[in-house]
Amino acid sequence: MRGGRQVILNAALQVFAEHGYSGSSIRQICAEAGVTKPMLYYYFRSKEHLYQELMIDIFNDFRKGLLRASKVQGH
Secondary structure, eight states, rough: OOSSSHHHHHHHHHHHHTTTTTTTTHHHHHHHHHOHHHHHHHOOHHHHHHHHHHHHHHHHHHHHHHHHHHHHHTO
């Protein structure tokens, strides 16, 4: 069985993109990630917490990209 925080986040991103937050379920995310609900709940308290962590990760990745781009341009 695949597992881990990043696998769950990747699956959640896919499910949220396809169905929106309201139209997505923990069951769908688990199925996409190939994990059980207990595995998901080991990393995330709820669907809301999972979504928040996903948004934080996306924001941080975007921020890192901007910082790298600014260094390339010499600013």
